[in-house]
Amino acid sequence: MVIKLTISYDGTNYAGWQVQDNGLTVQEVIETALNKLTGEVIRITGSGRTDAGVHALGQVASFTTDAKIPANAYAKALNGLLPKDIKIVSSCEAQDGFNARFSAKRKTYGYRLYVSDVELPVKDRFAVRVDAINEALIKQAFSVLRGKHDFKVFSATGSSVVDTVRTIYSMSLKKVDGFYEVRVTGNGFLYKMVRFIMGALTAVSDGKLRVEDLLTVLASGKRPNVIKAMPAKGLTLLSVEYKK
Amino acid sequence: MVIKLTISYDGTNYAGWQVQDNGLTVQEVIETALNKLTGEVIRITGSGRTDAGVHALGQVASFTTDAKIPANAYAKALNGLLPKDIKIVSSCEAQDGFNARFSAKRKTYGYRLYVSDVELPVKDRFAVRVDAINEALIKQAFSVLRGKHDFKVFSATGSSVVDTVRTIYSMSLKKVDGFYEVRVTGNGFLYKMVRFIMGALTAVSDGKLRVEDLLTVLASGKRPNVIKAMPAKGLTLLSVEYKK
Numbered sequence: 001m002v003i004k005l006t007i008s009y010d011g012t013n014y015a016g017w018q019v020q021d022n023g024l025t026v027q028e029v030i031e032t033a034l035n036k037l038t039g040e041v042i043r044i045t046g047s048g049r050t051d052a053g054v055h056a057l058g059q060v061a062s063f064t065t066d067a068k069i070p071a072n073a074y075a076k077a078l079n080g081l082l083p084k085d086i087k088i089v090s091s092c093e094a095q096d097g098f099n100a101r102f103s104a105k106r107k108t109y110g111y112r113l114y115v116s117d118v119e120l121p122v123k124d125r126f127a128v129r130v131d132a133i134n135e136a137l138i139k140q141a142f143s144v145l146r147g148k149h150d151f152k153v154f155s156a157t158g159s160s161v162v163d164t165v166r167t168i169y170s171m172s173l174k175k176v177d178g179f180y181e182v183r184v185t186g187n188g189f190l191y192k193m194v195r196f197i198m199g200a201l202t203a204v205s206d207g208k209l210r211v212e213d214l215l216t217v218l219a220s221g222k223r224p225n226v227i228k229a230m231p232a233k234g235l236t237l238l239s240v241e242y243k244k
Numbered sequence: 245m246v247i248k249l250t251i252s253y254d255g256t257n258y259a260g261w262q263v264q265d266n267g268l269t270v271q272e273v274i275e276t277a278l279n280k281l282t283g284e285v286i287r288i289t290g291s292g293r294t295d296a297g298v299h300a301l302g303q304v305a306s307f308t309t310d311a312k313i314p315a316n317a318y319a320k321a322l323n324g325l326l327p328k329d330i331k332i333v334s335s336c337e338a339q340d341g342f343n344a345r346f347s348a349k350r351k352t353y354g355y356r357l358y359v360s361d362v363e364l365p366v367k368d369r370f371a372v373r374v375d376a377i378n379e380a381l382i383k384q385a386f387s388v389l390r391g392k393h394d395f396k397v398f399s400a401t402g403s404s405v406v407d408t409v410r411t412i413y414s415m416s417l418k419k420v421d422g423f424y425e426v427r428v429t430g431n432g433f434l435y436k437m438v439r440f441i442m443g444a445l446t447a448v449s450d451g452k453l454r455v456e457d458l459l460t461v462l463a464s465g466k467r468p469n470v471i472k473a474m475p476a477k478g479l480t481l482l483s484v485e486y487k488k
Contacts, residue, residue, distance in 0.1 A: 008362075008364045008365050008366055009365050009366070010365040010366055010368075010369065055365075055366050056366070057364065057366050075362065079362060079363075084363070084365065084368070085365045086365060087362050087363055087364065087365055088362070089360075089361075089362050089364070090361075090362075116333075117333075117334075118252075118319065118323060118331050118332070118333050118334075119323075119328070119331055120252045120301065120331060120333070121252050121253050121254040121299075121328065121329045121330060121331055122252055122253075122254055122299050122300070122301050122370060122480060124254075124328070125254065125369060126366060176420070176421045177420045177421035177423075179421075236366060
């Protein structure tokens with residue numbers, strides 16, 4: 001049976017999603033819980049890796065099992081074994097061949113900023129402090145970034161991905177609860193792509209990069225020094241969509 | 245010189261505001277930083293104690309010092325010495341005789357709930373999960389609680405306070421960013437009073453306590469078992485007001 005899990009985590013204390021040697025990862029913690037629950041050694045596939053410190057409201061993972069546990073019972077059973085900062089929001093049976101990574105059609109990330117002279121501990125766990133925000137300039141920059149582009153310039157070096165063309169379907173900026181939240185929906189994202197896009201948007205907002213220059217940056221594939229990857233803690237994987 | 249500090253903290257890892265033997269407190273951490281900064285042994289006075297695990301966006305504290313540091317420089321200087329989960333939002337000189345506790349006129353607390361079948365790690369640090377919310381019933385209950393009452397029934401036993409009459413100036417329920425936030429402004433609050441009020445409101449919302457019965461509870465001073473103190477983590481001291 002193929003099981004689909006929807007997962008929420010506070011990534012603060014994890015070395016990202018994917019199993020690795022340097023530090024505990026979210027995938028590893030869930031696989032350990034699944035092993036305790038089923039007795040099987042199960043490898044789960046996430047919709048994608050999230051970096052160290054990145055959070056998730058709706059990460060999706062899939063796995064195959066011979067266990068005789070009803071699909072919708074995994075959420076509750078696993079939550080009893082998982083730590084407070086990783087929880088299974090829901091579990092269900094997926095069609096044969098479903099793969100959380102390869103079947104994914106669209107992903108939506110949210111990135112939160114807040115304006116303050118001082119880092120505010122009640123806001124700073126899931127967001128990043130900035131001195132100011134120019135909403136109009138950020139919205140102008142969206143028009144450059146939306147659509148199908150080679151986003152190589154917005155990916156970290158060291159990635160093995162060959163095809164760096166991705167499509168951004170929508171971008172929005174909303175003021176909510178004292179935060180500015182940028183939401184971006186696309187068919188896929190390169191390593192650190194959203195964090196570099198946020199670096200570009202904050203550079204535009206700060207007047208360090210003109211909106212027109214963003215076009216040149218995308219076209220030339222050369223990233224100016226003013227565009228840096230913004231911190232992981234402001235980023236949350238909100239949802240992953242699959243074909244019905 | 246009398247200095248007034250406005251302070252924000254994530255209370256998760258502290259045994260509350262006030263210095264005590266069992267565990268590290270926010271007051272203690274700030275006093276240690278002040279000692280390093282000024283060389284003086286300084287005792288600060290908070291506007292009130294917050295319990296273990298309660299957060300603050302705008303706690304206020306005051307102290308007297310002979311140090312020759314400009315009043316508005318304390319915020320930045322202390323923030324360099326403080327941990328990430330305690331920050332000074334601002335510092336200024338206060339009038340002689342100003343005392344953060346005794347000069348306080350009004351305090352506003354916020355308490356956050358969210359509706360979900362499962363605890364969500366990205367929401368659960370500053371809020372509490374509930375199965376459902378009946379907004380209409382909660383708003384009806386506000387009309388019982390607003391005003392001047394003996395709130396003894398909504399305070400924890402063991403408090404040494406004699407006068408248990410307090411005035412609640414306003415209460416509101418707002419849906420914001422996926423949370424339900426109850427805000428309550430009053431001239432002062434008894435030990436655990438907001439958490440017991442939240443216990444009463446959630447009991448009313450769940451249909452375990454009728455709004456009419458809240459009147460009886462307040463009048464009789466007998467707290468039924470359905471009213472429990474809600475968890476500290478959902479509570480944030482938002483602001484403290486002083487006479488201009």
